[in-house]
Amino acid sequence: MKKPILPLLAGAAFALTAASASAATLDDIKAKGTLQCGVSQGLPGFSNPDAQGNWSGIDVDTCKAIAAAVFGDASKAAFTPLSAKERFTALQSGEVDVLTRNTTWTMTRDTDLGLNFTGVNYYDGQGFMVRKDLGVSSALELSGASVCTNTGTTTELNLADYFRKSDMDYEVVAFEKADEVVAAYDAGRCDVYTTDASGLYAQRLKLANPDDHMILPEIISKEPLGPVVRQGDDQWFNVVKWTLFALVNAEELGVNQENVEEMKDSDNPAIKRLLGTEGSFGESIGLSSDWAVSAIKAVGNYGEMFERNVGPDTELGIDRGLNRLWTDGGIQYAPPVR
């Protein structure tokens, strides 16, 4: 009587264990037919839903590019909005396949958390926003201020470091949701709102009177933002990493959304390799040979993606700065496809 139950339970345990520890993410994604991306809960320019629930932004485009590379169809990308606090657990537990959620690459996250950063799709840095009528022109005049921020972010840690280093006291008010931080700042609960500079430009649009607020000149940290995958699945890691590299290489080689089909006949071997008319680079990461073509058709090259979502002509109006290609004086640089 006692015997049968144990093997049964052990068997069930083994089956469930085996299922949840599966490693081949790419096969799982192909089998289920969609790519699940973790995105922010609404950050204009990065990942923001419109009134119809369509997501847009540079992080959303990164996700679409990966979906296009895998399926040849960007519409297979699905989005899961996550708070800063939820994001890593959602990725670790397999709820999302890749995190494209303006997430800063740090050593702890890259090692301790069992995650891998695949590259940088936006070089950012932390800044401060204040009301103009406060009469403050530098972050060094903020001693005694109360600061609104997001909990569970590198922002919170940089803030503590910066004020400690400058020997200033302050009061932190840390909310879980970005919208609550903005609302609290807008209501006057805090004197200062701090997050990544790109985020400040984006969130300023949500304030009652955006023109009453200014962003202080100090940038107090390095915030390389990029897509993240689970550790231990090198194939999937390569797919995400090289999709991003393909977009940067495409810009460098002058391939864009419009001319990508013509460029297939280009004489430049680097372009031929990128677009799969020479060699079998797509196959070597488990995709088809025109993986990069699909990705570029879906979202354009890196420069187009930047200009469309956050560039000077958008309402965010962010200068490309560090995110220029290395050939233009920036630090966006991708290893060659060969």
Add this chain to the structure above:
Amino acid sequence: MAVQDALPGRVGSGGNAVLNDQRVRGVIFQVLLIVAIVSFAWWIIHNTAVNLRAQGIEFGFDIMLDSAGFQINQTLIDYQETSSYVRVYFVGLFNTLLVSLIGIIMATIIGFVVGIARLSNNWIVAKAAYVYIEVLRNIPLLLQIFIWYFAVLRLLPPKREAIDLGPLGLLNIAGWYAPSPVFGPGFDFVVGAILLGLAASFLIRAWARRRQMATGERFPVFWTALALVVAVPIVVYFLADALTKGAPLTMEYATQGNFGPRGGTRIFPEFIGLLFALSFYTASFIAEIVRAGILAVPHGQTEASFSLGLRPGHTLRLVVIPQALRVIIPPLTSQYLNLTKNSSLAVAIAYPDLVSVFAGTALNQTGRAVEFILITMATYLAISLVTSAFMNWYNSRVALVER
């Protein structure tokens, strides 16, 4: 056992007879149940361990000694960015206990007042209490927290202005800047006088009770105690003021600075919002419990009390409430536990309670979900068990003693 032995054994083949024996079957099912529970627990632990290893996530509590690196606004103990996660845990725990304890006291007082008002003969008072109960207990708590924090408290003046509450300090959107006491050299004498007064009051109460039992004469214990605990220390205060240089107690008030008021004792709006929401919400349930408890005391008790010549106030205090408490205490315990656990909704409005700073911020900065959640769950379990134990002890004190 004796009963089972007396049962006539079923006639059948040998194996069946053993299996049909109630005792044997009982043992078999007990063993099966234990095996099932142990296997399930083992499976959960094993599964977690295997998956953590498969994903390359470390497990261990040594991370708790690392320095946290983030700031917390409301801390009851000394805390800096360089403090360890252990200290973050205690900061969060004390913040949870603070809001729970004050919330329980406030909810109990409001609940008793409203519950008794609900039974008032005054139509307006009774209906007002009725409306209070029905509205507050039927709106979800999270919504009430939002209303208090995002609607009510956000109406206060901006940081660089404030409502002047006079001796109570300043009030604005960034909180209540209460005056903080500064103790002078002579204050020890005042404390001593209060402690002596308290001790004397207890002795007098015991003596007065004995005398009343023996002679029937009553002694004004309350007024005597009030004089000893309040009036005498006031006299001592002024004596100390006159004899030593500098007042024994001065109040330090907040003053307007660059970024709003500075100094004084800061009560954060997140704390006020959470406290009010928890207290008023839980009070509506306590009010119904109190009403039920009072109604459970037979009307004959009240009539008997009136016929003995006791006034309504005395009847309520000496006859009805003590009997009602027996009905009230057990469900009241659940409400106290609910309030404590509900305080974890603090995370919604940035109040740094245990869930918010420890199972939230600290967890997120380290990524050690399993360890942090385990500790947090164990803590809430411990708080609840201690509260239950205390209420059970109190319940056994007020329970009906049959003679």
